[in-house]
Amino acid sequence: xxxxxxxxxxxxxxxxxxxxxxxxxxxxxxxxxxxxxxxxxxxxxxxxxxxxxxxxxxxxxxxxxxxxxxxxxxxxxxxxxxxxxxxxxxxxxxxxxxxxxxxxxxxxxxxxxxxxxxxxxxxxxxxxxxxxxxxxxxxxxxxxxxxxxxxxxxxxxxxxxxxxxxxxxxxxxxxxxxxxxxxxxxxxxxxxxxxxxxxxxxxxxxxxxxxxxxxxxxxxxxxxxxxxxxxxxxxxxxxxxxxxxxxxxxxxxxxxxxxxxxxxxxxxxxxxxxxxxxx
Amino acid sequence: xxxxxxxxxxxxxxxxxxxxxxxxxxxxxxxxxxxxxxxxxxxxxxxxxxxxxxxxxxxxxxxxxxxxxxxxxxxxxxxxxxxxxxxxxxxxxxxxxxxxxxxxxxxxxxxxxxxxxxxxxxxxxxxxxxxxxxxxxxxxxxxxxxxxxxxxxxxxxxxxxxxxxxxxxxxxxxxxxxxxxxxxxxxxxxxxxxxxxxxxxxxxxxx
Numbered sequence: 101x102x103x104x105x106x107x108x109x110x111x112x113x114x115x116x117x118x119x120x121x122x123x124x125x126x127x128x129x130x131x132x133x134x135x136x137x138x139x140x141x142x143x144x145x146x147x148x149x150x151x152x153x154x155x156x157x158x159x160x161x162x163x164x165x166x167x168x169x170x171x172x173x174x175x176x177x178x179x180x181x182x183x184x185x186x187x188x189x190x191x192x193x194x195x196x197x198x199x200x201x202x203x204x205x206x207x208x209x210x211x212x213x214x215x216x217x218x219x220x221x222x223x224x225x226x227x228x229x230x231x232x233x234x235x236x237x238x239x240x241x242x243x244x245x246x247x248x249x250x251x252x253x254x255x256x257x258x259x260x261x262x263x264x265x266x267x268x269x270x271x272x273x274x275x276x277x278x279x280x281x282x283x284x285x286x287x288x289x290x291x292x293x294x295x296x297x298x299x300x301x302x303x304x305x306x307x308x309x310x311x312x313x314x315x316x317x318x319x320x321x322x323x324x325x326x327x328x329x330x331x332x333x334x335x336x337x338x339x340x341x342x343x344x345x346x347x348x349x350x351x352x353x354x355x356x357x358x359x360x361x362x363x364x365x366x367x368x369x370x371x372x373x374x375x376x377x378x379x
Numbered sequence: 380x381x382x383x384x385x386x387x388x389x390x391x392x393x394x395x396x397x398x399x400x401x402x403x404x405x406x407x408x409x410x411x412x413x414x415x416x417x418x419x420x421x422x423x424x425x426x427x428x429x430x431x432x433x434x435x436x437x438x439x440x441x442x443x444x445x446x447x448x449x450x451x452x453x454x455x456x457x458x459x460x461x462x463x464x465x466x467x468x469x470x471x472x473x474x475x476x477x478x479x480x481x482x483x484x485x486x487x488x489x490x491x492x493x494x495x496x497x498x499x500x501x502x503x504x505x506x507x508x509x510x511x512x513x514x515x516x517x518x519x520x521x522x523x524x525x526x527x528x529x530x531x532x533x534x535x536x537x538x539x540x541x542x543x544x545x546x547x548x549x550x551x552x553x554x555x556x557x558x559x560x561x562x563x564x565x566x567x568x569x570x571x572x573x574x575x576x577x578x579x580x581x582x583x584x585x586x
Contacts, residue, residue: 135519142516143509148431150516266581272520273560282509282563286429 114244114325115274121263123328124247126217128264132326133226133243133293134210135268136275137367140228140241141291143281146369147202158199165192201368208365209293212306214258216295216361219303222247225296227360229315234292234362239284240321241275247328271324280322288369294360307361387497392489395496395569396455402507402565402572403481404448407465407532408434409514410479414467414521416528428508430515447532450543454536455483455570458490462535466552470527475552477521477578484571496568506565510574513562520560522581554579 121128138151147154168189171177177185217223225244231237275281294310301307390398405427412422412433417440422433435441454460460483467477488494533549542548557577564573 139516139519143512145512150519152518269520269522272516276513276520277561279563281512284509285505 113321114323115278116325116327117267117270117274118327118329119263119267119270120329121267124245124326126221127258127261128267129223129226129245129326130210130213130217130258131260131264132268132271133213133228136241136243136271137206137209137228137291137293139272139275140230140239140280141367141369144230144239144284144289144369145286146230146288146291146367148370151206154199155203158196158203161192161195161199165189165196168192198370202370205365205367208306209363209367212303212363212365213293213295215303215306216297216301220297220301223295223297224358227294227296227321229292229294231289231292233290234294234310234313235315237315237319238289240315240319241280242321242323243271244323244325246325267326271326274324275322278322288371290369291367293363293365295363296358297361298357299359300357301361303361306364308364310360310362313360313362386499386501388500389495390498390567390569391495392456392493392569395489395567396452398503398567399455399483399570399572400448400452402510403451403463404444405432405434405511406479406481406514407444407447408432409511410465410467410517411435411440411530413515413517414477414524414528416467416524416530428504428511430508430511432511446545450546451534454534454540455485458485458487459537459540460485460534461537462533464533464535464552466531466533467524467528468531468552470529475554475579476524476528477576478552478554478557480575480577482573482575484573486569489569498566498568503565503567506563509563510565513574517576521576521578556580 119128141147142150149157168185172182172185172189223245224247225242227243228241229237230239230241294313295307297307299309301309408422409432411417412419412435417435417437421435421437423436424431425434426432435444451460451463462483463481465479465481466475467479468475486496489496531549531552533552534546554577558580559575559577562574562576564571566572
């Protein structure tokens with residue numbers, strides 16, 4: 101991969117992750133990015149448990165709230181039980197309020213990423229930046245995707261395949277082995293998602309162009325490059341594009357035509373209270 | 380400008396042994412919970428290391444872990460403990476599926492001369508916290524354990540250690556062609572604990 105002018109990074113700094121899959125389809129890229137995002141949020145103490153557990157907890161609270169509403173709407177409920185349910189409803193409501201913002205943002209970010217990948221199936225670079233602002237980060241995670249055959253999946257088809265699961269796990273193992281999260285400190289911060297795309301890319305509801313974006317050179321990023329074992333050969337390969345989407349290909353662009361786009365959905369870390377009383 | 384250097388605390392051999400053996404207890408519980416060796420509902424949440432930790436409420440497992448940590452503390456204080464391994468095996472076939480390996484290095488000068496060391500408690504807790512987070516997120520980077528499992532604990536000690544009556548000599552319960560992930564370490568300045576998990580490769584998992 102060419103080093104971009106002004107970035108001054110070495111080829112050697114990427115950790116290569118090879119997949120046995122013939123290609124990195126849109127679904128695989130989506131799940132790898134979002135799984136790493138969840139891992140980064142948890143390991144850097146921005147969420148109290150892994151994203152999957154928080155998601156289950158949030159869904160559970162919402163379901164419980166609806167059930168309590170139904171019970172309390174019944175006239176024949178005993179007064180003592182009514183008070184009990186009302187008390188529990190208050191707790192559940194507080195729980196929902198605590199998690200709602202982060203869940204909503206993560207959901208928005210996932211939707212934005214899906215839309216972007218649908219439009220640019222051969223997405224090549226994604227960055228997760230943790231800090232108060234993208235230009236002054238505490239931690240940076242860069243992902244580079246070297247595609248084999250470029251396959252654009254049908255709109256809405258982002259189901260998690262076994263291949264995606266396997267590759268996500270491998271990526272996270274690599275980050276762990278490299279010490280990701282070891283120098284993390286408590287205190288809420290923000291997580292920004294940036295994606296490199298052609299200048300013609302236009303999705304203002306979800307992404308804002310950040311021409312000439314660069315972050316502080318003091319930060320050493322974690323860099324992963326995902327490669328297929330069977331690399332795309334220009335003479336033999338085929339490019340499949342979705343019939344309805346006006347897909348933009350990064351491959352048709354020169355490096356100067358690609359710029360960073362920052363996702364509007366910024367994840368703000370949850371404040372975790374460390375209780376003085378411990379077991 | 381206020382100094383950001385953490386206050387250092389005095390650590391003795393006994394104190395360090397207590398920190399490390401307590402860590403094993405919580406780590407073992409967390410592994411058993413997060414790897415699904417025992418059902419979720421048999422665990423209760425407590426606060427430790429600034430994190431919500433899960434502790435088993437199964438009396439048998441509770442007693443086993445309590446006795447284990449007491450013995451480990453003894454060995455740590457005498458400098459005889461080299462490694463502790465929590466092994467997860469298939470209940471049906473007894474095949475070893477995962478090995479959570481905790482290697483221990485002990486400061487010999489502390490053992491021989493009885494000196495103490497200095498390190499911030501807060502810093503030690505921060506290091507332990509990082510390992511606990513890695514254990515808690517293991518579902519995101521280890522293959523799923525889709526079958527009922529059981530566990531065992533192996534202790535690697537110096538050869539001159541008498542085998543306590545509740546322990547027996549064992550084979551190492553190794554995994555054939557394992558994959559490995561090195562986790563974080565923590566260091567009390569008297570005991571350094573390195574963590575590594577090795578696991579049986581899942582057919583869907585990339586090497």
